[in-house]
Each structure stands twice: as C-alpha cells, then as structure tokens.
Amino acid sequence: MNTTTLAPPNVAIEQAPAAPAPAPASRRRDYASLRIVPARYPARTVGTIISLVLMGAVLNSVLGNPRWGWPVFAEWFFAEPVLVGLGRTLVLTALGAALGFTLGTGLALARVSRSPLLRALAWTFVWIFRSIPLIVLLLILNNLGYLYETVWLGVPFTNITWAEWSTTQLVTPFLAAVIGLTLNQAAYSSEIIRGGILSVDQGQHEAAAALGLPRRHQAFRIVLPQAMRSILPSAFNDIIGLAKGTSNAYILALPELFYTIQIIYRRNLEVIPLLMVATVWYLIILSVLSIIQAQVERHYARGALRQLPPTLLGRAWAWLRPAPVPSVDAAPAAADEPPARAAAWTHSHSRGGQVEVQAVSKSYNGVRVLNHVSLHVPSGSVTVILGQSGSGKSTLLRSINHLERVDSGFIAIDGELVGYRQEGDTLYELKEKDILSRRADVGMVFQNFNLFPHLSVLDNVAEAPVSVRGLPRAEAQALARELLARVGLAHKADAFPRQLSGGQQQRVAIARALALKPKVLLFDEPTSALDPELVNEVLDVIKELARTGTTLLIVTHEIGFAREVADHVVFMDQGRIIESGHPDKVLQQPDQPRLREFLAKVL
Ligand SMILES: Nc1ncnc2c1ncn2[C@@H]1O[C@H](COP(=O)(O)OP(=O)(O)OP(=O)(O)O)[C@@H](O)[C@H]1O
Numbered sequence: 001m002n003t004t005t006l007a008p009p010n011v012a013i014e015q016a017p018a019a020p021a022p023a024p025a026s027r028r029r030d031y032a033s034l035r036i037v038p039a040r041y042p043a044r045t046v047g048t049i050i051s052l053v054l055m056g057a058v059l060n061s062v063l064g065n066p067r068w069g070w071p072v073f074a075e076w077f078f079a080e081p082v083l084v085g086l087g088r089t090l091v092l093t094a095l096g097a098a099l100g101f102t103l104g105t106g107l108a109l110a111r112v113s114r115s116p117l118l119r120a121l122a123w124t125f126v127w128i129f130r131s132i133p134l135i136v137l138l139l140i141l142n143n144l145g146y147l148y149e150t151v152w153l154g155v156p157f158t159n160i161t162w163a164e165w166s167t168t169q170l171v172t173p174f175l176a177a178v179i180g181l182t183l184n185q186a187a188y189s190s191e192i193i194r195g196g197i198l199s200v201d202q203g204q205h206e207a208a209a210a211l212g213l214p215r216r217h218q219a220f221r222i223v224l225p226q227a228m229r230s231i232l233p234s235a236f237n238d239i240i241g242l243a244k245g246t247s248n249a250y251i252l253a254l255p256e257l258f259y260t261i262q263i264i265y266r267r268n269l270e271v272i273p274l275l276m277v278a279t280v281w282y283l284i285i286l287s288v289l290s291i292i293q294a295q296v297e298r299h300y301a302r303g304a305l306r307q308l309p310p311t312l313l314g315r316a317w318a319w320l321r322p323a324p325v326p327s328v329d330a331a332p333a334a335a336d337e338p339p340a341r342a343a344a345w346t347h348s349h350s351r352g353g354q355v356e357v358q359a360v361s362k363s364y365n366g367v368r369v370l371n372h373v374s375l376h377v378p379s380g381s382v383t384v385i386l387g388q389s390g391s392g393k394s395t396l397l398r399s400i401n402h403l404e405r406v407d408s409g410f411i412a413i414d415g416e417l418v419g420y421r422q423e424g425d426t427l428y429e430l431k432e433k434d435i436l437s438r439r440a441d442v443g444m445v446f447q448n449f450n451l452f453p454h455l456s457v458l459d460n461v462a463e464a465p466v467s468v469r470g471l472p473r474a475e476a477q478a479l480a481r482e483l484l485a486r487v488g489l490a491h492k493a494d495a496f497p498r499q500l501s502g503g504q505q506q507r508v509a510i511a512r513a514l515a516l517k518p519k520v521l522l523f524d525e526p527t528s529a530l531d532p533e534l535v536n537e538v539l540d541v542i543k544e545l546a547r548t549g550t551t552l553l554i555v556t557h558e559i560g561f562a563r564e565v566a567d568h569v570v571f572m573d574q575g576r577i578i579e580s581g582h583p584d585k586v587l588q589q590p591d592q593p594r595l596r597e598f599l600a601k602v603l
Pocket residue numbers: 306307364365369387388389390391392393394395396
C-alpha cells in the first residue's frame with residue numbers, strides 16, 4: 001500500500017497569488033550600489049556601558065581606598081614563602097585532578113558496565129566519598145597511623161609480607177592531602193563522566209559494536225571522545241573547585257597557598273592585603289584554567305560543529321576589527337550568469353516565493369566552495385540541483401536559508417534580502433531574532449531528518465507553529481495532525497522519531513517544514529539516507545508538493561525524479577553553476593563534459 005497518498009488539500013500549503021513573470025536580468029535590482037549598515041544591538045551597547053561604568057566604580061574604590069593596603073600586597077605578592085605555598089597548591093591541584101579523573105573514569109566505566117558487581121562497587125565508592133566532607137576525610141587520612149601502625153605489602157590472610165612501612169612516616173600530610181583530594185575528586189568526576197557517556201547517542205554505541213570494536217576501544221575511541229563535549233564544562237568547574245579546595249589542606253598544617261598566607265598575616269596583622277595576595281593568585285590560576293578549558297573544548301568540538309569557535313587570538317582579532325559585511329564582487333564569469341530562463345520553465349502554479357541568488361561566493365578556511373553563483377528561481381517552480389559530492393550544493397541551500405552567511409553577493413526571496421532589510425539605498429543587517437523570524441518563510445528538509453528525538457511526532461510538527469507563529473497549542477496540534485495525514489502518518493502522531501522507519505521520519509520532517517507554511521522549501525538530499533524501497537514514499541510526497549505551487553529547491557541524485565518533476569535543472573561543479581536549463585535539455589543533451597560524465601555515473 002502506498003502510504004503517501006495525500007488527503008484532499010484541506011490543509012493550506014497556501015495558494016499564494018500568482019507571481020509576476022521573472023524580471024529580465026537587466027531589470028534586476030543592483031544590490032551592489034546599496035549602502036550596508038551592520039546590525040546594531042542597542043540593549044547590548046547599553047549593557048556594555050553600564051558594565052564598564054560599574055567596573056570603573058569598583059576599580060576606583062578598590063584602588064583609591066588606602067585600607068586595601070596595596071603597598072603591603074606588592075611586598076608579599078612574589079615573596080618566597082607565598083610562591084612556595086602557591087607551588088604546593090598547584091602540585092596538589094594537578095595531582096588531585098589527574099589522579100581523581102583517572103580513577104573517576106574507571107569508576108564511570110564500571111558504573112555503566114554490564115557487571116552488576118562492578119556497578120555496585122563503583123556506586124558504593126561514589127556514595128561513600130561524596131558523603132564524607134573533604135576536611136573529615138583529610139583528618140581521617142592524617143590519623144591513619146593511629147588506626148594502623150604499619151602499612152605492608154604481601155598476601156592477605158597469610159604471613160607472607162614483602163615490604164612494610166610505618167604508617168606515620170609513609171602517609172605524610174602531603175600524601176594524605178593527595179589521597180584525600182584524589183578520592184573526593186574521583187567520586188565527583190565519575191558522575192560527570194558517566195553523565196557524558198549517557199549523553200552520547202545510542203546509535204554511536206551500536207555502530208561501534210556493529211563494527212566489532214573491542215569494548216575498550218569502543219569506550220576510549222568512540223564514546224568518551226564524544227562524551228567530552230558534555231564532560232568538559234563540568235569537569236573544569238570541578239578542577240577550579242579543586243584548586244580552591246586545596247585550601248582545606250590547611251587542616252593538616254600543610255603550607256599550601258592559603259595556609260602560608262594565614263601564617264604571614266597572623267604575624268604581621270596585615271589581614272586584608274595578604275588575603276588579596278591569595279585572591280589574586282587564585283584569580284590567575286582560574287584564568288589560566290579557563291584558557292586551557294576553552295582550548296580543550298575547541299579541540300573536542302571538532303566534528304561536532306560545522307564551524308569551530310575562534311581561538312582566543314582569533315576572538316581578540318574579531319573584537320578589534322569591524323564585522324565584515326558581504327559585498328558584491330566583480331561581475332560573475334560567463335559560466336555563472338543566471339541560467340537562461342526557457343519559457344517552459346515558468347511554472348503554471350506560480351504561487352510560492354521567488355528566489356534570487358546573485359553572485360554569491362563563500363569560502364571555508366580560504367577554500368572557495370561557492371564561486372559567484374547566480375540563480376533565479378521563479379515562484380512555484382521546482383528546481384533540482386545536481387552535482388558531484390563536494391560541489392557546493394548543500395552550502396548553496398544552507399545559504400538560501402541563511403544557515404550559512406555568504407562572503408559576497410546576495411540572496412533575496414520575493415525581493416526581500418536574506419539577512420538584510422532595505423530602506424531606500426541602504427541595507428540594514430538584520431538582527432538574529434529577525435533572521436529567525438524570516439527563516440520561517442523558508443522550510444528546510446535535511447538529509448538526516450534532524451527530527452527532535454525527545455519530542456513525539458506530533459510535537460515535532462507542532463513546535464514551530466506554537467513558538468514561531470504564536471498559534472495556540474491545540475490549534476497547532478490540529479494543524480500538525482492534518483499535515484501528518486497528508487504525508488500518510490496520522491497514525492504515528494504519538495510515536496517518537498526513533499520508533500519510525502527512515503522514510504517515515506523523512507515524511508515527518510517534511511510535515512514539520514510545511515507547518516510554517518513556507519514560501520520556499522529546500523530539500524537537501526532528502527532520500528539519500530533512505531533504503532531504496534523507502535525513497536519513493538518520500539518522492540511521492542515531494543511530487544504532491546510540487547503540484548501545490550510551493551517553490552521547491554531540491555538537491556538530489558534521483559535523475560528520474562528530476563526529469564519527471566523539475567521545471568529546471570542546475571548542475572554545479574566546484575562551487576559554480578556550469579549548466580542549467582529545462583530537464584529535457586540538461587539531462588538528455590548536456591553541453592558540458594563534466595555533466596555528461598556525472599550523468600553517466602549516476603544513471
Ligand atoms: N563547515 C565547513 N568547513 C569547512 N569546509 C566545509 C564546511 N562545509 C562544507 N565544506 C566544504 O565545502 C565543500 C562543499 O560542501 P557541500 O556540503 O556544499 O557539498 P555538496 O555538493 O552538498 O556535497 P554532498 O553531495 O557530498 O553533500 C566541500 O568541499 C566541503 O568539504
């Protein structure tokens with residue numbers, strides 16, 4: 001049974017008024033002559049000014065009040081006993097963090113292991129050492145010599161002993177501090193690491209298992225590196241807590257930074273200046289840890305983010321230099337001219353939005369992936385974009401939706417620039433929230449569906465109408481049910497995405513995109529993640545949509561579908577459109593050898 005038969009079109013994919021025929025290139029807007037004004041955020045500016053004024057007032061009071069005793073501070077800041085105490089604090093922090101996290105990782109893996117005994121042991125460890133206050137634990141360890149006079153190495157329950165030490169000599173205050181901080185840190189960090197492991201998608205565990213990777217390899221190569229993204233913020237929080245927590249070691253009369261400071265101010269009675277010495281050193285430790293955190297987080301963001309956050313230097317540079325705004329480059333090369341618009345391309349159902357892409361370029365890390373791309377898509381038409389892998393198809397689609405910001409050139413939908421607002425001869429860069437609201441006019445269906453896994457199918461579809469369009473939830477759910485019926489999935493409304501087949505998930509994704517009644521729908525290889533037998537059920541839904549007049553831009557390798565549905569086919573190669581036109585011409589008598597080669601491969 002073909003489940004994709006659409007119910008009567010009582011749900012609006014709105015019947016937009018007929019759009020005018022596409023304007024000739026000569027009459028097209030020349031955006032290059034417009035002045036560009038970057039987006040302004042008055043609330044941010046006011047907030048920054050207030051913060052600066054407050055900081056100035058605080059600094060003035062701190063530096064201007066002689067009771068802070070800055071000369072005494074300067075005298076002691078680099079004094080030898082302070083530096084020795086600081087060194088001890090740093091060593092305790094480093095050892096506590098390294099040993100604590102190593103033990104914590106083992107405990108976390110034990111907590112998620114299949115062995116009930118290991119799980120119980122790890123749980124008990126965490127339960128005990130999270131319950132005991134650190135100071136109590138340190139005191140117990142320091143008094144271990146009272147409980148056990150000697151520590152020995154040998155075979156339990158026999159007289160075999162290989163080595164024996166006096167406990168008081170072996171467990172010095174320093175070692176007691178290291179052991180106490182390690183046990184305490186391990187108990188807390190194991191829960192942080194376990195949380196990270198649980199946050200990794202189950203599919204990743206399954207994929208690693210399906211590849212036959214050994215369990216150790218699964219844990220250390222696949223799961224933990226992905227878990228790091230959620231582990232790191234809490235872990236660094238903990239290490240910062242540990243750096244300050246080392247001051248608890250004063251109870252063992254161990255002269256770390258804080259204890260040293262106490263000894264000094266008890267002698268010279270300069271309490272505040274010496275407390276400031278400790279405070280400023282702790283601030284420095286914290287700042288260095290924050291910088292390390294940013295770099296480590298950046299490292300583990302690789303692969304999880306499309307674009308890595310800038311390095312510290314990059315951020316400083318971006319702050320100093322004005323934000324770049326797109327510009328229109330020199331005239332595009334002949335191959336990038338807007339495609340010739342054959343009369344047949346004017347769609348009889350011209351109802352959706354008209355898309356104008358003008359001389360758009362985009363680079364990643366200095367590599368150009370879109371090179372002066374120009375494209376005119378009339379309202380209500382269906383355009384199929386073809387091209388080899390890596391030719392820039394997805395980047396072009398994502399730019400139309402402003403998921404990617406172009407470096408130069410412009411994109412307009414129904415004459416409204418994507419990312420800008422035009423007033424007279426001036427273009428105002430849109431603020432984030434305006435971009436988001438405009439994005440609602442452009443629906444996007446992703447290759448991997450990207451449904452929200454924690455929401456039911458119904459809520460996946462109803463979410464945007466409620467939060468973007470402000471529809472009452474009941475109304476949005478009624479709309480969602482109708483859309484689900486249109487894609488043949490009314491009976492799956494209460495299921496969760498992971499309980500559906502790939503084809504069904506993709507149809508939910510289409511219903512979700514339609515829920516905002518977009519003028520333009522972008523499909524990024526909507527069938528490439530599907531089994532062949534599921535491809536048609538999705539293509540059938542898209543064919544129905546094509547008949548309703550929504551403007552469709554589809555990246556696909558389904559040539560048969562392109563031939564049947566497209567009004568226009570565009571072929572991209574190395575970031576440029578090198579051939580475009582009616583499907584009969586482009587697919588049957590291609591001019592470009594690259595296109596002939598491509599068709600020979602995919603057909
Ligand atoms: N965030 C990014 N950072 C760096 N390079 C990128 C990024 N996104 C895309 N690219 C590169 O840009 C080029 C175009 O990518 P794009 O995804 O647009 O190609 P595509 O034609 O859609 O390919 P496919 O059919 O395989 O999806 C590729 O070489 C890709 O490696």
